[in-house]
Amino acid sequence: MGTVVDMDHMVGNDEAGDEDFPSQDTADPVVYQLVRVDGNGRLVPATDDEVIAVEDLLEDDKCKITCTDADQTLECSLNYGSEPCGSNTAEFEGSDQPQLGVLEVGTEKQITSHDPDMGYIEVDVKHEDKISKLVPNAIDGNVCQSGSPDGGSKHLDGSNKANTSNSPVGTDFKPDFSLLNGEIHLDSLSVKDLQEVFQATFGRKTSVKDKQWLKRRIIMGLTNSCDFSTTTLVMVDNRVVKKGKDETSQSIDSTVLVDCVVTSAIEADESLTASDDKQIEIQPIGNATGIQSSITQDNCESNDTDTEQRPVKRVRKPTRRYIEELSEGESRESGAQIASSVEHPACDQPSTEACVRPIQNFGLDRRYLTRKDSLGGFGIQVPYVSRIRRSRPRENFMTLMPNGMGISTGPENSYLASSKQFHNDSRNIIKKSSSPRCSQEPPVAYPDRCTPETEKETIQLEKEVKLKNTESLKDNSDGEVVTVPTANGGMRRKHHRPWTLSEVVKLVEGVAKYGAGRWSEIKRLAFASYSYRTSVDLKDKWRNLLRASMAESPTGNGMQNSRKQASVPIPAHILSRVRELSDIQTQVPPSLSSSKLVKRNDSDKSVHIVDVHVSYFD
DNA sequence: TTTAGGG
DNA sequence: CCCTAAA
Numbered sequence: 001m002g003t004v005v006d007m008d009h010m011v012g013n014d015e016a017g018d019e020d021f022p023s024q025d026t027a028d029p030v031v032y033q034l035v036r037v038d039g040n041g042r043l044v045p046a047t048d049d050e051v052i053a054v055e056d057l058l059e060d061d062k063c064k065i066t067c068t069d070a071d072q073t074l075e076c077s078l079n080y081g082s083e084p085c086g087s088n089t090a091e092f093e094g095s096d097q098p099q100l101g102v103l104e105v106g107t108e109k110q111i112t113s114h115d116p117d118m119g120y121i122e123v124d125v126k127h128e129d130k131i132s133k134l135v136p137n138a139i140d141g142n143v144c145q146s147g148s149p150d151g152g153s154k155h156l157d158g159s160n161k162a163n164t165s166n167s168p169v170g171t172d173f174k175p176d177f178s179l180l181n182g183e184i185h186l187d188s189l190s191v192k193d194l195q196e197v198f199q200a201t202f203g204r205k206t207s208v209k210d211k212q213w214l215k216r217r218i219i220m221g222l223t224n225s226c227d228f229s230t231t232t233l234v235m236v237d238n239r240v241v242k243k244g245k246d247e248t249s250q251s252i253d254s255t256v257l258v259d260c261v262v263t264s265a266i267e268a269d270e271s272l273t274a275s276d277d278k279q280i281e282i283q284p285i286g287n288a289t290g291i292q293s294s295i296t297q298d299n300c301e302s303n304d305t306d307t308e309q310r311p312v313k314r315v316r317k318p319t320r321r322y323i324e325e326l327s328e329g330e331s332r333e334s335g336a337q338i339a340s341s342v343e344h345p346a347c348d349q350p351s352t353e354a355c356v357r358p359i360q361n362f363g364l365d366r367r368y369l370t371r372k373d374s375l376g377g378f379g380i381q382v383p384y385v386s387r388i389r390r391s392r393p394r395e396n397f398m399t400l401m402p403n404g405m406g407i408s409t410g411p412e413n414s415y416l417a418s419s420k421q422f423h424n425d426s427r428n429i430i431k432k433s434s435s436p437r438c439s440q441e442p443p444v445a446y447p448d449r450c451t452p453e454t455e456k457e458t459i460q461l462e463k464e465v466k467l468k469n470t471e472s473l474k475d476n477s478d479g480e481v482v483t484v485p486t487a488n489g490g491m492r493r494k495h496h497r498p499w500t501l502s503e504v505v506k507l508v509e510g511v512a513k514y515g516a517g518r519w520s521e522i523k524r525l526a527f528a529s530y531s532y533r534t535s536v537d538l539k540d541k542w543r544n545l546l547r548a549s550m551a552e553s554p555t556g557n558g559m560q561n562s563r564k565q566a567s568v569p570i571p572a573h574i575l576s577r578v579r580e581l582s583d584i585q586t587q588v589p590p591s592l593s594s595s596k597l598v599k600r601n602d603s604d605k606s607v608h609i610v611d612v613h614v615s616y617f618d
Numbered sequence: 619t620t621t622a623g624g625g
Numbered sequence: 626c627c628c629t630a631a632a
Contacts, residue, residue, distance in 0.1 A: 496626070520620060535620070540626070543623090 187215070497532055499541055501570070506530075507538055508545070508574055511581050516542060546582050549575035 189197065194214035198206045201217075208214055499507075510522030519535035519542075527533050533541075548570060 517621070536622095536628095537626075539621070539623095 189215075501574075503527075503530065503533065504541070504545065504570055504574060507541055508577050508581065510538070511542060512577070516581060542578075545570065545575065545578045549578040549582065 189211075191209050191211055191214065194211055195206055195208070198208075198214055198217055206214070206217075208217075506526050507522070510526035514521045514525065517539075519538045523533065523535040523538055527538065
């Protein structure tokens with residue numbers, strides 16, 4: 001469904017030969033706009049002079065414009081420069097932009113120039129978009145050539161004329177175009193009427209009798225009159241050139257404008273594939289779906305700077321990144337943004353400048369939110385769905401869960417939870433008492449695998465915990481992450497969770513049972529319920545314990561050595577245990593020997609340890 | 619992936 | 626506690 005406009009500025013040789021296409025376009029509602037390629041290869045609206053010249057060419061029949069088929073392939077061949085095509089061609093000679101093309105407007109187009117020289121331009125047009133949308137006043141209605149003629153003779157009415165006709169002359173004319181439903185029906189006009197309209201539109205008379213031609217010219221003229229052309233065409237390179245337009249716009253009273261277009265929600269889905277350098281996208285100003293076409297405009301001022309945001313360019317679907325950013329900044333931006341979109345003071349300028357109309361209702365499709373901010377005030381639809389957090393997911397989301405429900409593996413958890421109150425473990429208590437902020441998930445479950453011994457221990461541990469709690473370990477026991485004063489360059493202590501005595505005991509036990517170095521095993525078997533302790537943590541802790549024990553025991557009373565006390569004082573007997581274990585391990589690293597003997601030793605040790613604990617706690 | 623070690 | 630080699 002695209003309309004392809006081939007612009008062959010055939011140089012000398014008439015490539016336009018292709019255009020055997022049956023000339024049709026009879027009732028073609030499509031409006032064409034004359035454009036040209038400027039020195040930079042950009043597509044810009046043709047100047048009035050150019051338009052006139054082309055018109056002359058058309059009159060002279062030197063230029064063929066044909067629309068073929070339903071796809072409305074339009075080819076316009078023009079000879080410029082070297083090969084004079086008409087008397088008027090001369091005007092173009094020497095100009096840096098001899099190449100002219102005819103674009104179908106009123107529909108979404110994507111223009112791709114295959115030839116770097118811009119010899120060939122493809123325009124994809126959506127039929128849904130009719131000129132009407134592009135035409136001033138069209139906001140309310142459509143301009144249709146094919147529309148059922150309503151009234152008899154039609155003449156431009158004042159309003160239309162004001163907007164569209166740039167002709168100082170002919171003002172008297174006032175052909176009155178009856179607006180039926182806002183549509184201008186040219187079809188019903190007689191040749192004479194059309195000529196009048198032509199004059200009103202272009203400010204000059206024409207002798208052409210061909211209705212189709214007249215209609216086309218008129219529509220083109222109307223279209224050109226609008227700033228639309230200027231803003232509508234966008235070059236891929238992100239730059240929009242309006243300059244050529246100036247003349248036109250000056251003469252024209254462009255109260256209307258259409259520039260930046262926001263794609264309808266539906267259209268937003270379309271992916272833009274324009275990759276070609278030469279591609280130009282024309283934004284549909286409205287869509288057939290009936291979404292209110294909002295016309296925005298951009299050029300008000302910064303033509304040069306906004307490259308990407310060029311309104312002209314079809315608004316592209318916001319990238320995820322973009323969306324995310326918006327989401328983040330949303331709170332702060334939301335308020336002011338709207339204003340910003342409309343902010344261009346210049347917008348009000350009658351001539352040349354188009355008025356921006358913030359797009360307001362998009363909501364047809366719930367999938368999108370309209371944001372008026374960002375992107376230079378263009379309304380942009382953002383899929384509201386995707387609010388994706390960009391940053392790393394919170395590491396311990398379990399923290400958020402009440403009572404660490406999250407961590408535990410189901411069955412175990414319930415088991416323990418119900419039967420015993422390990423929850424009362426220090427972690428929990430700490431969490432409750434000390435910090436409002438949630439602590440990481442407290443271990444909930446106890447490993448099933450716990451041997452009777454371990455259970456026994458656990459019970460003891462509970463006691464420990466209670467003791468500790470009463471004692472006041474909690475001060476430093478923060479749930480987890482200490483807030484981060486990043487601004488200062490402050491260091492954030494990510495998360496520090498003091499080792500509780502019970503944990504230490506478990507660790508010691510684990511080491512005794514499984515051997516030092518088998519941290520993962522210990523972790524898995526003995527610390528299953530302590531999800532926040534990793535094997536590395538165990539290792540580190542063990543290392544610390546080892547150091548502590550070494551420092552302490554040799555003298556028999558190392559405590560006084562002013563070494564910084566662990567947050568939780570470790571009972572001497574535990575340290576001694578640690579020492580023992582360390583000795584054993586140094587002697588027979590479990591990891592090195594797979595002998596049963598070693599293991600037996602370990603088990604023996606564990607038992608021993610258990611006994612110790614029992615004695616201690618009991 | 620786990621372990622060992624340094625920071 | 627984190628990070629990272631090394632295995």
